[in-house]
Amino acid sequence: MAERYSSFAPGGTRWLLQRITAVFLIVVLAMHFFLLHFVNHAAEVTLADTEARMQNIGYFLTMVLFLWAGAFHGINGVYNALVNQGLSGTQKKVVLAVLIVAGVALVGQGTYVALVMSGMI
Numbered sequence: 305m306a307e308r309y310s311s312f313a314p315g316g317t318r319w320l321l322q323r324i325t326a327v328f329l330i331v332v333l334a335m336h337f338f339l340l341h342f343v344n345h346a347a348e349v350t351l352a353d354t355e356a357r358m359q360n361i362g363y364f365l366t367m368v369l370f371l372w373a374g375a376f377h378g379i380n381g382v383y384n385a386l387v388n389q390g391l392s393g394t395q396k397k398v399v400l401a402v403l404i405v406a407g408v409a410l411v412g413q414g415t416y417v418a419l420v421m422s423g424m425i
Contacts, residue, residue, distance in 0.1 A: 318380055325377040332370045358422040371414040379407045 340349060357363050383403055391399060419425045 318384075322377060322380055322384075325373040328373050329370070329377060332366060332373075335366075336370070355421050355423070358418060364418060364422045368415060368418050371418070372411055375407050375411050375414075379403045 340346065344353070358367070383400060386399055387396065416425070
């Protein structure tokens with residue numbers, strides 16, 4: 305039988321956060337689909353409706369956490385998949401830096417849009 309290799313250290317912080325964000329994303333994604341595809345059909349969703357939902361602090365915080373969790377989960381997963389495929393040395397450091405910059409830009413822009421839509425800015 306082939307040995308199983310993972311760049312995640314079982315029991316490590318990134319390993320745990322990957323699992324926690326996965327569960328959170330599944331729950332919030334289910335809520336998102338239910339609210340925006342079954343309760344309100346996608347064709348009926350307007351910018352004004354989105355702004356109204358974002359003014360609810362609970363909804364706003366959930367969506368911002370959804371963005372942050374999704375960004376972390378995706379970037380951490382891509383990085384570890386590349387490491388598992390043999391990425392090492394300078395290439396590993398460059399990829400990590402690019403992913404971090406892209407993640408910070410994504411989370412920063414998404415948080416800014418959420419703040420604007422909520423009327424906080």
